[in-house]
Amino acid sequence: MNKKCIGCGSILQTDNINKEGFVKSSVYDKSLYCERCFKIKHYGEYSVLDKKIDTDGIVRNINSDEYASIAFLIDPLNINLGLKKYINKFRGTKYILITKKDILPKSLKEKKIIDYIRSNIFDTDNVMCISSVKNYNIDAFLNKIRKDNVRRLYIVGFTNSGKSTFINHLLTSNLKKPMITTSSVPNTTASYITIKLDNKLTVVDTPGFIDKDAIYNFIDYSKVVKLYPKKEIKVKTYQIRKDYAIVINDILRIENIGDKTNSFSFYMNDKLRYEKVKSKNDKLKILPSLTFDINEETDILINGLGFIRITKVGSVKINVLDIKLVSKRKSMI
Ligand SMILES: Nc1nc2c(ncn2[C@@H]2O[C@H](COP(=O)(O)OP(=O)(O)OP(=O)(O)O)[C@@H](O)[C@H]2O)c(=O)[nH]1
Numbered sequence: 001m002n003k004k005c006i007g008c009g010s011i012l013q014t015d016n017i018n019k020e021g022f023v024k025s026s027v028y029d030k031s032l033y034c035e036r037c038f039k040i041k042h043y044g045e046y047s048v049l050d051k052k053i054d055t056d057g058i059v060r061n062i063n064s065d066e067y068a069s070i071a072f073l074i075d076p077l078n079i080n081l082g083l084k085k086y087i088n089k090f091r092g093t094k095y096i097l098i099t100k101k102d103i104l105p106k107s108l109k110e111k112k113i114i115d116y117i118r119s120n121i122f123d124t125d126n127v128m129c130i131s132s133v134k135n136y137n138i139d140a141f142l143n144k145i146r147k148d149n150v151r152r153l154y155i156v157g158f159t160n161s162g163k164s165t166f167i168n169h170l171l172t173s174n175l176k177k178p179m180i181t182t183s184s185v186p187n188t189t190a191s192y193i194t195i196k197l198d199n200k201l202t203v204v205d206t207p208g209f210i211d212k213d214a215i216y217n218f219i220d221y222s223k224v225v226k227l228y229p230k231k232e233i234k235v236k237t238y239q240i241r242k243d244y245a246i247v248i249n250d251i252l253r254i255e256n257i258g259d260k261t262n263s264f265s266f267y268m269n270d271k272l273r274y275e276k277v278k279s280k281n282d283k284l285k286i287l288p289s290l291t292f293d294i295n296e297e298t299d300i301l302i303n304g305l306g307f308i309r310i311t312k313v314g315s316v317k318i319n320v321l322d323i324k325l326v327s328k329r330k331s332m333i
């Protein structure tokens, strides 16, 4: 039987260094991990797997398993209407887990998130906020699926939503070794990783879906790892007068082009560089732009980065690396 990397699920091979699962032939026999996983684990080196993830193939596989239940993991800074289509592809019982609760500011209440998901994305009682890092709500979730007699739980969702970290946490709580490779660049898990947690429950890690309109497609991977918040976000709120703008790193410029002062609150990494500039300052004006009329409390989402809450009626102009990154929703808060 082919030997698999226990970190990413790839079949180990010694032929092609640029393909998934590569290990040097001299170490093949004793290797548990492929070279990429070994480097991520030991040196934090970020190399990105060059593999197209076949979303429909994953869905087909899982849907053909009559014992399949699904935990669909969602990054709390990336809750967008596009998720609906993906969740609905799966047949089995579905649990929706909003991950990384620990990075959310206290002002973003769990109930608001759950209500938003239920009203706009997928209506079920099985929605929970969790944190694998802070061990929040994980036992409650496990109790629920055991009560529901779940036998095989597939952990699915977009890349970086925290699937492998979640399974590692389950392993640790079951006194097993947390062996799956995790990282903040996309495409970390390459194939299925099946883990029998105990006699009753098997969990399966899966490769994350890739969103072609997310920021990691428009920015160098060495920079991607610095964009995402690691700790609880301290929301930055600015009162922005007409003809003023906020510029964030070399990614985003948002300008108040309405008549009145407006309030912009940034639910994204507060360690990025935020700069207030006047309209005539040309910073990032070279980037593609779009404008939004704001008629009610609105969140402007920057896919993969977070969102900006705008509280007053008015208009804003956004310059951004690519306009496909931007969408809006009625404010979640
Ligand atoms: N703060 C915080 N970070 C988390 C949590 N769970 C995961 N992360 C981080 O999110 C990033 C992605 O985690 P992974 O577990 O590799 O995500 P994944 O969904 O398995 O990604 P793919 O394998 O690419 O599909 C890593 O940097 C993790 O450390 C959490 O509960 N809190």
Ligand SMILES: [Mg+2]
Pocket: 163, 164, 165, 181, 182, 188, 189, 205, 206, 208
């Ligand atoms: Mg993973």
